[in-house]
Amino acid sequence: MKRQIPLMLVLVLGILFFVQFFVPSQLSMEIYQMALQWSIVIGAFAIVLAIGSLVNHHTLKIKRRKEHFWNSYVTLFALFAMAFLGIFGRIESLSFMSAWFRKLFLYVQAPMDSAMFAILAFYMASAAYRAFRARSKEAMLLLISGFIIMLGVVPFGAYLWGRIPDIAEWIMMVPNMAAKRGILFGVGLGMTATSLKIILGIERNWLGGGGK
């Protein structure tokens, strides 16, 4: 029963929303909108569980005095401080809390996010070094095409030879696009097949353990 109810729900709702895709009527749209709202409500419940997990995970780390456990103090302090300021900052007489919340977001979290994103540039350089080491014929091909494309998108390429931007565009629009589309065909069918397997109850791993 524990498995049959979810399987039945998936079958009925799967077929319902498959049909919904082909029915543009008002009722069909309302059902679709309602399902979207339900998913938001379910997500809200899941957030409670997720925060519980986060608190539990870090409390255990502190209790067990795991390596770098003091980081967990920072995490828990940040979590509760932001929640406290965010919730109580809504009260008019405590609006200074809301200002602090905004400051912490703008001057602490946002710069940290940006810094992390900026690190990507260095990782790209090291990854490019690895990818462009011409160890095989394929890597050689990648190196040459990468070099042409890089030259083609900067003015220096056109300065060297006027046809370089055209060749770079051809590489992007023909062989690159063909490969991308080939992958996307497979992805589209894979998505459909996975959905079908779940709707028909053939794939049950999502229920946990593959289930019999």
Add this chain to the structure above:
Amino acid sequence: MRRMLTGLILLGTATVLLSAPPGTDRAAGPEPVPLNPPCGVQAFDKPNDAGQAITIQWQASPDEASGLVEGYEVFRAESPEAPESLWVRVGYVPYGFTSYEDQDVPRNGVDYYYLVRSKNQTQSAASGFSNPARSSEQWFNTMRINALVGSILFVIIVVYFISMAKRGQHLFVRRIAGLTAVEEAVGRATEMGRPILYVPGLSSITDVATIAALNILGQVAKKTAEYDTPLLVPNRDPVVFTVAQEIVKEAYSEIGRPDAYNHDSVFYLTDSQMGYASGVDGIMSREKPATNFFMGMFWAESLILAETGAATGAIQIAGTDAVHQLPFFITACDYTLIGEELYAASAYLSREPMLLGTLKGQDWSKAVIYLLLLLGVGLSFLSPGIREFILNLLTVG
């Protein structure tokens, strides 16, 4: 002297003419030409919709070519004889457009009339009335017949191969290196006494790639339960977290090791994209997992995760359908499941005949698509009409 006088008279006349106030009758000033209205206004129900929408089309004003028209105003009324105050302005489109979709039709099944007014800064000219048009809701989107036919065909092919698999027929599936390496990767972690890190992507549960990643997690969790290897599953989405927790727990129970399941092994990190990336990077640097799995949907953080993992010396297996992240994973990981291989992984690892049947059906459907593609390309060379027909056939509305 005479020349000077003539010059002064001419100069004076020109000054008077140029300084004459607007609207005064200049000797050579032309009358402003009245603006021509658009014509042939037609209104009809917008096809394949939920109702309360009418499409209006017209022929451009002849003045559009000379740049006199700035745009068109569209008006609606319930009767062509309605007084001007009852004509509701429903929209405006700039010149160059000759159609408008009225999305706010008050009631379905009631006749409405439209007129279109060409307009510039000083003038406007109204067209004649359109034919009466009434909006209605449709119960089938005819622009999606092709999708329906394609889906039915796909289901038939898949069901055929499932029935073949049920009859016990052997179905060959090519070797996928990344999936064959899963066993080896788990074994390596066990030997080294280090954990396995499994990242189920950063997308929500509504993403099919996330569902595929969770299916693979079930298989990996069974292996870690078997070998008693620690498993770490950090999550970004709260719903994915709860599902992942349940999957791992059930996998341990199924293997007969519910006692080995650590409730804290599947945990929630943060909703922030870069926050999550730095959190996982921290785990990789501190815990030094022997194997990292990156399965599901990834964005810019893919390389941050994969490069950090490579720096810690872990075996890395990635799988995603995000085409733009594939090059990063291919560069930084030992094995990468490209696109559809991610969806095939669950069937490949479990070797369940029914799942393998769907995999086979998927392959044959792809073969059918490629065949149709070749046929379409060949036929489109014959005439532009055929090319147009094929394009229409493949367009989903």
